Amino acid sequence: MTSSITKVVIPAAGLGTRFLPATKALPKEMLPVVDKPAIQYVVEEAVAAGLVDVLMIVGRNKNALANHFDRNTELEHTLEAKGDNKKLALVAEASQLADVHFVRQGDPKGLGHAVLRAKSHVGNQPFAVMLGDDLIDARDVLLTKMLDVQDERKASVIALMEVEPSQAHLYGIASVEATEETDVVRVTGLVEKPEPGTQPSNYAIIGRYVLCPEIFDVIEKTEPGKGGEIQLTDALQTMIAGPIAGGVYGVVFRGRRYDTGDRLDYIKAIIRLASERDDLGKDLRPWIKEFAEEL
Numbered sequence: 001m002t003s004s005i006t007k008v009v010i011p012a013a014g015l016g017t018r019f020l021p022a023t024k025a026l027p028k029e030m031l032p033v034v035d036k037p038a039i040q041y042v043v044e045e046a047v048a049a050g051l052v053d054v055l056m057i058v059g060r061n062k063n064a065l066a067n068h069f070d071r072n073t074e075l076e077h078t079l080e081a082k083g084d085n086k087k088l089a090l091v092a093e094a095s096q097l098a099d100v101h102f103v104r105q106g107d108p109k110g111l112g113h114a115v116l117r118a119k120s121h122v123g124n125q126p127f128a129v130m131l132g133d134d135l136i137d138a139r140d141v142l143l144t145k146m147l148d149v150q151d152e153r154k155a156s157v158i159a160l161m162e163v164e165p166s167q168a169h170l171y172g173i174a175s176v177e178a179t180e181e182t183d184v185v186r187v188t189g190l191v192e193k194p195e196p197g198t199q200p201s202n203y204a205i206i207g208r209y210v211l212c213p214e215i216f217d218v219i220e221k222t223e224p225g226k227g228g229e230i231q232l233t234d235a236l237q238t239m240i241a242g243p244i245a246g247g248v249y250g251v252v253f254r255g256r257r258y259d260t261g262d263r264l265d266y267i268k269a270i271i272r273l274a275s276e277r278d279d280l281g282k283d284l285r286p287w288i289k290e291f292a293e294e295l
Contacts, residue, residue, distance in 0.1 A: 129211060222238065
C-alpha cells in the first residue's frame with residue numbers, strides 16, 4: 001500500500017541541555033552520529049517513506065539547521081575544483097533530500113504547541129510527526145507501516161515500543177487492545193510519564209506519529225499539563241475518548257531504535273552504527289573487543 005501523505009513535521013526547538021556545553025552554540029539536532037548530523041537520519045527516514053515536504057519547528061539559534069539543508073555553493077565549488085566528487089556528493093545530498101521549511105515555535109510551550117505551529121502549513125490533510133531524538137534503524141520498517149495503518153483505518157497512529165516496567169515513568173504510556181493484525185493495537189488510553197508503579201502497561205510512545213488534521217482543533221483546546229506544557233499525549237487522549245477522527249491506533253515496533261537525546265544511548269548509537277558500516281566496521285570491531293578486554 002502506498003500512502004498519499006507527503007508532509008512531515010519535525011519539532012526541533014529544544015535547548016539540548018543534557019549535552020551542554022556542546023549544545024551552547026550548536027543545536028542538539030546537529031550533533032554528529034558518526035559523520036552525519038542526527039537530524040539528517042530523521043529526514044532520510046521520512047523521504048524513504050515518501051514524506052518529501054518537511055516542516056521543522058525551531059527555536060532561536062537554530063540557523064545551523066537551515067544552513068545544513070541549504071546549498072553551500074562555495075564549498076561545492078571548492079570540492080568540484082579539487083575533483084573530490086565523493087565529498088561533493090555528500091555535501092550536496094542534504095540540500096537535495098526534500099523540500100525543507102522552517103517556522104519558529106516562539107514560546108517553548110511543549111510538544112503539542114510545537115505541532116500546532118504546523119497547522120497552516122499542513123492544512124486539512126493527515127501528516128506525520130517525527131522527533132529528532134529518536135533514530136530508527138534504516139533496516140527496520142516502522143514509518144511506512146504506520147502510514148499504511150493510517151490509510152487503512154483513517155485514524156491517528158502512534159509508534160509504541162515495549163520497555164522495562166522500571167523505565168515506564170520516563171515515557172508516555174498506552175493502554176491497548178489487540179486487533180486482528182499483528183503488532184497493530186487500538187489505543188484505549190494514554191498517560192504522560194506515570195508515577196512509578198502506576199503505569200497501565202509497558203507500551204511506551206516513541207517519537208513517530210501519523211496524525212489526522214483534527215488534532216489541531218483538539219490541541220487548541222488542550223490545557224497545559226505536566227510541566228506546564230501543552231502535551232501532545234493529552235490531545236491524543238481526547239482523540240481516543242471522543243472518539244475523534246477514528247480514535248488512535250498503535251504500531252508496536254520491535255526493531256532497532258537509538259535515543260540520541262540521552263548521552264549514553266547517543267554514544268551507543270555511534271558505536272553500533274559505525275561498527276556495522278563497511279568503511280569503518282572492519283577496523284573498529286576488533287578495537288572494541290580489545291578495549292572491552294582491558295576494562
